[in-house]
Amino acid sequence: MAFHEIRFPDNISRGARGGPERRTQIVELASGDEERNASWANSRRRYDVSYGIRRADDLAAVVAFFEARNGRLHGFRFKDWSDYKSCAPSGTPATTDQVIGTGDGTETAFQIAKRYTSGAQSWVRTITKPVAGSVRIALGGVEQAAGWVIDPATGIVTFAAAPGPGIAITAGFEFDVPVRFDSDALDVTLNIERLGSITSIPLVEIRR
Known part of the structure; x- marks a missing residue:
């Protein structure tokens, strides 16, 4: 529906x-x-x-x-x-809060997600409803002010150019x-x- x-x-x-x-x-x-x-x-x-x-x-x-x-x-x-939030309840979302992927030089679309960790165990939650205007993205720890868009209805980040091989893609957001x-x-x-x-x-x- x-x-x-x-x-x-x-x-x-x-x-x-x-x-x-x-x-x-x-x-x-x-x-x-x-x-x-x-x-x-x-x-x-x-x-x-x-x-x-x-x-x-x-x-x-x-x-x-x-x-x-x-x-x-x-x-x-x-x-x-x-x-x-992508961070602790008392914090402010930062670009390095959550790893959402690793560049391979080809892929341009990445799903934002939140990882829940306790000890050696963790579970990854797919985030499909980010809050408009709250999402921040970084490549290799460097915030990207442009060159990407996010679909607020699906939580998929799409880059204008594919991130290079081995580059960590991270995000901070509210959802x-x-x-x-x-x-x-x-x-x-x-x-x-x-x-x-x-x-x-x-x-x-x-x-x-």
Whole structure:
């Protein structure tokens, strides 16, 4: 279905709860040992944005946003305030934050990504919804002010000329999460003081 390049209201998403989810199958053997298998190669994020509603106007904004997306039909951007930068939450994105490729003298297109590392293990997350104007690119540690463009709808950086062999291509950026509503109904409550609430507003990350 169509994806709407519009971001869910920031003042409401700031109070959301949620984060990454993985799917793991665990089989307990007769011996008491376990066998574990990852059903998903990549994580998927889920959120509940009902916690961010503080006023009746917030509720009205969510209802309008929901109706404009036709419920679960169309995807949209969501700012995960706990994880929206190529660097640490307290930092400012820098050109050398994330390695997105190595030049070979031929390839001109590279997908931006974020690496999560703990000890010797790491996982690379493909970033498809960079924030317009936030992306910075470097070749061999030298920032490139021109000579490249990024597609904000896919996160693919395209260079006018292919980076030379062995040159590290790095990037710094802010990004959104592509999500959709995970329900076709909103359970709205409006009390006598005209204060509104919605029991749950689940969002789920769209993976392609």
